[in-house]
Amino acid sequence: MSDDELIWRIAGGSGDGIDSTSQNFAKALMRSGLNVFTHRHYPSRIRGGHTYVEIRAAAREVQSRGDGYNFLLALGDSFARNPQEEAYYGNEEIKPLSENLDELREGGIIVYDEGLVDDEDIEEVDLEERAEENDWHVFPMDLRGLAKEHGREVMRNTAGVGVTAALLDMDLEHIEDLMEDAMGGDILEANLEILHEAYDTVNEEYDFEHELRAPTGEHDAEQALLSGSNAIAYGAIDAGCRFIAGYPMTPWTDVFTILSQNFPDMGGISEQVEDEIAAAALAVGASHAGVKAMSGSSGGGFALMSEPLGLAEMTETPVVLIESMRAGPSTGMPTKPEQADLEHVLYTSQGDSQRVVFAPGNIEEAYEQTRLAFDIAWDYQIPTIVIYDQKLSGENQNVDVEFFDRDVSPDLGSTLTEEELKEAAHDASGKFKRFDYNEATDGVVSRSIPGQKGGRYLATGNEHSPVGHISEDPDNRVFQMERRLEKLEKIREELDEERDSTQTYFGDEDAEYGIITWGSSQGAVEEAIGRLNEQGHSVKGISVSDMMPFAETEVTEFLESVDEAMVVEMNATAQFRGLIQKELGRFGDKMTSLLKFNGNPFEPAEIVEGYEVNLADEDREPTAQVRIEPVAGD
Amino acid sequence: MSAFNAIGEEREIDRDEFTPGVEPQPTWCPGCGDFGVLKSLKQALPEVGKTPEEVLTVTGIGCSGKLNSYLDTYGFHTIHGRSLPVARAAKLANPELEVIAAGGDGDGYGIGGNHWIHTARENHDMTYIVFNNEIFGLTKGQTSPTSPKGHKSKTQPSGSAKTPLRPLSTSLDAGASYIARTAAVNPNQAKEIIKEAIEHDGFAHVDFLTQCPTWNKDARQYVPYIDVQESDDYDFDITDRREAAEMMHETEDVLNEGTVLTGRYYVDEDRPSYTQEKEAVGEMPDEPLAERYFDDDAEWERSYDLLERHT
Numbered sequence: 001m002s003d004d005e006l007i008w009r010i011a012g013g014s015g016d017g018i019d020s021t022s023q024n025f026a027k028a029l030m031r032s033g034l035n036v037f038t039h040r041h042y043p044s045r046i047r048g049g050h051t052y053v054e055i056r057a058a059a060r061e062v063q064s065r066g067d068g069y070n071f072l073l074a075l076g077d078s079f080a081r082n083p084q085e086e087a088y089y090g091n092e093e094i095k096p097l098s099e100n101l102d103e104l105r106e107g108g109i110i111v112y113d114e115g116l117v118d119d120e121d122i123e124e125v126d127l128e129e130r131a132e133e134n135d136w137h138v139f140p141m142d143l144r145g146l147a148k149e150h151g152r153e154v155m156r157n158t159a160g161v162g163v164t165a166a167l168l169d170m171d172l173e174h175i176e177d178l179m180e181d182a183m184g185g186d187i188l189e190a191n192l193e194i195l196h197e198a199y200d201t202v203n204e205e206y207d208f209e210h211e212l213r214a215p216t217g218e219h220d221a222e223q224a225l226l227s228g229s230n231a232i233a234y235g236a237i238d239a240g241c242r243f244i245a246g247y248p249m250t251p252w253t254d255v256f257t258i259l260s261q262n263f264p265d266m267g268g269i270s271e272q273v274e275d276e277i278a279a280a281a282l283a284v285g286a287s288h289a290g291v292k293a294m295s296g297s298s299g300g301g302f303a304l305m306s307e308p309l310g311l312a313e314m315t316e317t318p319v320v321l322i323e324s325m326r327a328g329p330s331t332g333m334p335t336k337p338e339q340a341d342l343e344h345v346l347y348t349s350q351g352d353s354q355r356v357v358f359a360p361g362n363i364e365e366a367y368e369q370t371r372l373a374f375d376i377a378w379d380y381q382i383p384t385i386v387i388y389d390q391k392l393s394g395e396n397q398n399v400d401v402e403f404f405d406r407d408v409s410p411d412l413g414s415t416l417t418e419e420e421l422k423e424a425a426h427d428a429s430g431k432f433k434r435f436d437y438n439e440a441t442d443g444v445v446s447r448s449i450p451g452q453k454g455g456r457y458l459a460t461g462n463e464h465s466p467v468g469h470i471s472e473d474p475d476n477r478v479f480q481m482e483r484r485l486e487k488l489e490k491i492r493e494e495l496d497e498e499r500d501s502t503q504t505y506f507g508d509e510d511a512e513y514g515i516i517t518w519g520s521s522q523g524a525v526e527e528a529i530g531r532l533n534e535q536g537h538s539v540k541g542i543s544v545s546d547m548m549p550f551a552e553t554e555v556t557e558f559l560e561s562v563d564e565a566m567v568v569e570m571n572a573t574a575q576f577r578g579l580i581q582k583e584l585g586r587f588g589d590k591m592t593s594l595l596k597f598n599g600n601p602f603e604p605a606e607i608v609e610g611y612e613v614n615l616a617d618e619d620r621e622p623t624a625q626v627r628i629e630p631v632a633g634d
Numbered sequence: 635m636s637a638f639n640a641i642g643e644e645r646e647i648d649r650d651e652f653t654p655g656v657e658p659q660p661t662w663c664p665g666c667g668d669f670g671v672l673k674s675l676k677q678a679l680p681e682v683g684k685t686p687e688e689v690l691t692v693t694g695i696g697c698s699g700k701l702n703s704y705l706d707t708y709g710f711h712t713i714h715g716r717s718l719p720v721a722r723a724a725k726l727a728n729p730e731l732e733v734i735a736a737g738g739d740g741d742g743y744g745i746g747g748n749h750w751i752h753t754a755r756e757n758h759d760m761t762y763i764v765f766n767n768e769i770f771g772l773t774k775g776q777t778s779p780t781s782p783k784g785h786k787s788k789t790q791p792s793g794s795a796k797t798p799l800r801p802l803s804t805s806l807d808a809g810a811s812y813i814a815r816t817a818a819v820n821p822n823q824a825k826e827i828i829k830e831a832i833e834h835d836g837f838a839h840v841d842f843l844t845q846c847p848t849w850n851k852d853a854r855q856y857v858p859y860i861d862v863q864e865s866d867d868y869d870f871d872i873t874d875r876r877e878a879a880e881m882m883h884e885t886e887d888v889l890n891e892g893t894v895l896t897g898r899y900y901v902d903e904d905r906p907s908y909t910q911e912k913e914a915v916g917e918m919p920d921e922p923l924a925e926r927y928f929d930d931d932a933e934w935e936r937s938y939d940l941l942e943r944h945t
Contacts, residue, residue, distance in 0.1 A: 027944075224944040234937035242923055243727060245719075266935040267919040267926070269726055269912075274752040278719040281712070285723030288710055289690070289731065290924030293723070311713050401941055408934035412927050431706070449924060450690040450708035450724065451731055458702055460711035469658050469703055470711070 005058035007069035011096035013077030015047035021157040022053035028174035033217040038396040039065035048079030059217030063523035067605040068103040076116025094121040115144030137210040151190030162198030168214040228392035229254030235370025240410035242268035243293035245282035251393040252324040276301035280308035290449035296322025310349035315459040318377035325389040336599030337390035340571035356384040357547040361522030378413030392520035436466040443486030492549040507540030514562035515541040528607035550583040588632030667844025670818025678828040692721035694737035698765035715746030728924035733760040754808035759907035767846040775849030802882040811836035811902040817843035862897035
């Protein structure tokens with residue numbers, strides 16, 4: 001909770017432009033040389049209702065939303081008062097201010113829109129009293145009035161940014177540049193006027209007593225501000241994916257939308273279809289016909305994909321599915337993150353079902369592991385799943401542009417060309433022996449694509465003979481099953497030996513205490529470990545991405561090297577810890593769980609607190625909304 | 635007509651080219667109507683000039699789903715009710731493929747009903763053959779969506795309380811641009827209709843009446859059929875939506891009374907196929923997407939260029 005960082009929270013109603021305003025402001029901070037991390041909090045409601053975006057900016061690396069924040073821009077909710085339905089909606093205009101005070105740090109700044117809230121509402125939240133207690137610096141400004149005077153009411157966001165820049169002593173250059181990129185003509189003129197007047201008003205009318213200023217920094221390379229959804233979509237594009245089918249569902253929709261908007265220009269095909277069964281089946285059909293294809297959904301929609309997933313496994317059709325988790329069960333909390341679909345993704349579909357599952361923990365991993373998912377799927381003819389969540393989907397982080405390599409890999413892996421097919425094994429009738437277990441390498445038999453000469457075969461979801469005919473022959477069954485099962489072993493070997501580890505490590509190798517996590521909780525864990533070690537503790541961490549085939553060696557080594565470990569994940573039933581125990585068959589007496597499932601992601605302080613409570617062996621729960629689950633058998 | 639054998643040599647093709655070697659022998663029951671569909675396809679395909687490599691048959695689950703086990707084209711035997719989404723993606727990925735989807739009345743009108751309606755609505759250029767025997771066969775004789783009201787089965791022992799689905803009318807409402815009904819007991823008509831369906835640019839739905847001698851002994855398919863094109867009693871404009879709708883309604887009404895009407899019901903040659911519709915809005919690649927992966931000269935656009943909007 002150092003003071004060398006700015007955590008700016010902009011709050012308002014859904015539909016008030018909070019998202020776009022914050023996106024631009026985050027970019028301006030990034031362009032000024034800072035590292036940024038954004039966190040989005042929104043209700044399952046189109047317009048109105050309390051929403052906020054936080055931007056954390058510092059010269060050093062920022063890997064999570066941090067703890068609390070130090071600058072509140074409360075814009076007021078313009079949709080709060082519905083003239084027709086006043087009784088129903090009530091008056092919530094004060095909410096962007098009143099709902100956000102608890103986490104504001106001492107010495108923080110509050111700017112609120114006088115133009116949208118009444119004095120009596122302000123009195124009700126005891127703002128004056130609380131400001132005094134916490135040494136907050138409060139700046140009531142008529143942002144709405146200012147916006148209306150020069151343009152339109154909705155431009156009060158711009159006024160808010162102008163006020164922010166003045167109070168933080170920021171240069172307006174980057175903000176102006178971004179506005180010029182985004183708009184033109186009268187609208188740009190009006191916005192610039194509003195920006196400057198807000199900026200000047202603050203400088204002319206206020207003496208600042210607060211200490212908070214925008215930090216300064218400098219990047220080594222050009223930066224891009226990306227969300228996890230952007231990273232996954234771009235990873236797919238660079239992997240050569242040119243077909244996507246989907247059905248909208250929060251938060252998966254982001255990936256679907258990004259690809260739908262870009263595919264027409266790059267010769268790809270996007271299909272919005274009737275349901276998720278169809279979506280995944282389309283991806284299977286397109287892949288069968290020779291295109292790198294994907295689909296995806298969130299928990300409830302992914303449930304429907306169970307059938308086509310199994311079909312892809314049995315017919316050995318490569319396909320990539322994306323699962324963006326939100327809080328469940330059932331419809332759960334549509335706009336809140338959770339890491340509770342792990343078991344769903346690992347085990348759904350009937351039979352001895354095999355698939356590959358990667359769980360990226362940050363923006364860069366989201367890009368890399370999506371590419372990896374395509375490579376593995378097409379090399380091994382197996383479905384792969386990238387599982388992430390609403391948190392990683394919506395948060396933005398800056399990434400060095402140099403991180404992205406510039407090659408597209410349109411390679412279809414173990415697929416034969418017509419020339420190669422001439423040399424391949426055929427049976428007496430002339431059919432290509434597509435599933436010939438005698439011809440397998442690492443469990444894989446090369447495949448053909450419909451339309452190719454000499455490649456005719458039948459793909460079937462039933463057990464099948466070497467040419468693809470339905471077969472219940474017991475010997476054939478065993479040969480085919482063993483061949484398919486061999487793939488996961490070989491994939492594990494390849495991941496361990498030939499590819500860079502997709503697990504991420506933190507802290508000192510010799511540390512005595514370990515924290516294990518997966519997926520989007522990674523950033524908060526990384527930061528917590530940093531803090532604990534600064535305080536003199538001896539803690540290290542591993543963030544695991546390879547869920548199936550499981551990163552057995554690496555997790556075993558990690559657990560063997562520590563006295564005790566805490567598994568951090570966002571669910572109520574310790575699903576990942578269960579996976580570790582299932583896969584490794586031991587360490588049950590070494591692992592405690594720190595769980596959070598209230599719809600909000602971990603903050604680093606909660607993990608620090610969980611560590612302290614667990615290590616002190618006290619008979620108390622941590623004070624935050626997290627839960628300690630003791631070691632197995634306790 | 636010529637095709638390529640296993641090692642890419644060219645040779646003349648006939649219906650035998652579409653017949654697999656020694657195995658597998660059809661596992662359909664003696665007297666099953668499914669043989670009729672297989673036969674008419676084997677006859678139709680060489681006549682429309684298709685080689686086995688150019689054809690992808692996609693089937694669902696059930697007796698009908700085994701069609702492509704006995705038909706030697708590229709084949710994808712999928713899962714219950716899901717043949718159409720798999721088929722239409724294959725067509726989008728490679729529009730040069732001749733895609734034929736097939737399934738039963740349970741598979742296609744029941745569990746896959748949603749996909750059928752949407753595939754018809756989008757008018758994908760493919761042929762869809764539904765083996766309609768008014769019964770679930772392979773699961774041993776349960777009531778299907780086209781079983782008549784009052785039909786008794788193990789799962790509806792007191793007789794079905796449900797009105798049967800009307801596949802022709804439903805398909806027309808959903809947007810299919812070619813709709814016909816034929817029957818296994820009428821092989822000549824069946825072959826001609828399947829040829830037309832394959833050649834039609836758009837979603838061609840053929841409701842193919844197939845008798846199930848094992849589970850549906852009362853099936854009306856045994857009753858002599860009447861060809862609506864051949865009979866003087868039925869005069870309607872096959873390209874007129876309203877007239878076709880009326881004719882379909884009549885056909886579906888009288889089927890319940892024991893009169894089997896077959897033939898072509900609706901042909902709309904003007905409606906663009908889905909691929910054409912997508913081309914018109916700029917969302918369809920100029921060349922088959924599938925071929926680009928084998929083209930070393932293909933230029934692939936990179937996500938790197940997209941990063942600019944994020945800097």
